[in-house]
Amino acid sequence: MADLLQYKCPSCGGRLEFNSTVQMMKCPYCDTEFEVETLRSFDADLQKEGKDDLHWETNAGGEWAQGETDGLKVYNCQSCGGEIICEESTAASKCPYCDNPIVMKGNFSGALKPDVVIPFKLDKKAAKEAYYRHLEGKKFLPKVFREENHIDEIKGLYVPFWLFDADVDAHIRYKGTTTRVWSDSDYDYVETSFYSIIRGGNIAFDNVPVDGSLAMPDDLMESVEPFDFSQAVDFQTAYLSGYLADKYTVTVEDSIDAANRRIRTSTAEAFADTVMGYETLSVEGSSINLSHGKAKYAMYPVWILNTTWQGQRYVFAMNGQTGKMVGNLPLDKAAYWRNTFLYGGVTAAVVFGATVLLWFMS
Helix, strand or coil: CCCHHCCECCCCCCEEEEECCCCCCEECCCCEECHHHHHHHHHHHHHHHCCCCCCEEECCCCCCCCCCCCCCEEEEEEECCCCCEEECCCCCEECCHHHCCEEEEEEECCEECEEEEEEEEEEEHHHHHHHHHHHHHEEEEEEHHHCCCCEEEEEEEEEEEEEEEEEEEEHHHHHEEEEEEEEECCCCEEEEEEEEEEEEEEEEEEEEEECCCCCHHHHHHHHHHCCCCHHEEEECHHHHHCCCCCCCCCCHHHHHHHHHHHHHHHHHHHHHHCCCCCCCCEEEEEEEEEEEEEEEEEEEEEEEEEECCCCCCEEEECCCCCCCCCEECCCCCCHHHHHHHHHHHHHHHHHHHHHHHHHCCC
């Protein structure tokens, strides 16, 4: 147990002192007062904040059976480094990621067999229709982009993912604040109260996804999430028929940091949802311990669309299961600034009108 006389104020960090007048611990800097037993309880909770324990079993993926990879080839992109797996008869000539030419590398080998796959549910026609719906209602999209740009290529691609499962035992400490405002004939007052809120408990995570491809932009893949894992099936090479598949270029070990970040963030947000009545809330300390942490190797379906306009390439991705479409679009700067100046002019006119009104009233 820490010496309470050496204890720092939870509100401002100053050294606490025992105040004999109020018989409480008091901060000489912010004048916050604490019951001794409250501080002892708070100190006991702080002792639970150890280092995070985030250990995973990383034996994801299986072994290819004899003859299972027959008829599969690997194409290598010299530009982005992507290795695309496809049927031997596939006439692949461009990388689905960067649209640069790809060359035959040889027979497919040297990669783990995926544990599961989510088969494509939506076809190429649905991807094209989703793309044009994606352009609708975009206020600052150049009109000529809709008229002049064309879809260079649409490819169905199985993207590699590492999926992480774990049970989490967490202890998280938040700082919360509330404010009270009042006035008298002389002054306006603002009183800010600080609170230490502690939450502890268990939470289970299933299938936390981490993109296993360096060629696929992480923000693009996170944007097309989520995928419905309930529709996943055991992997069979038959599901690759008519589609491409990306060979993972990020190992499961190298994906652990990304999985841990997502789990930490999701845990803090889930626990924070149980905290009510505070105007601000921030994490001050935490201890997260994993158990039964394991990973598996999955293939998720994505339609990749490449379009070209005014010499610039735009890449769009559609979730091949749910139809969610994402991708960056060009900005009509003239329309944007016209709208900005118009809105700014209206706001200025309203403010000016209110000022004149107040002047006449006074």
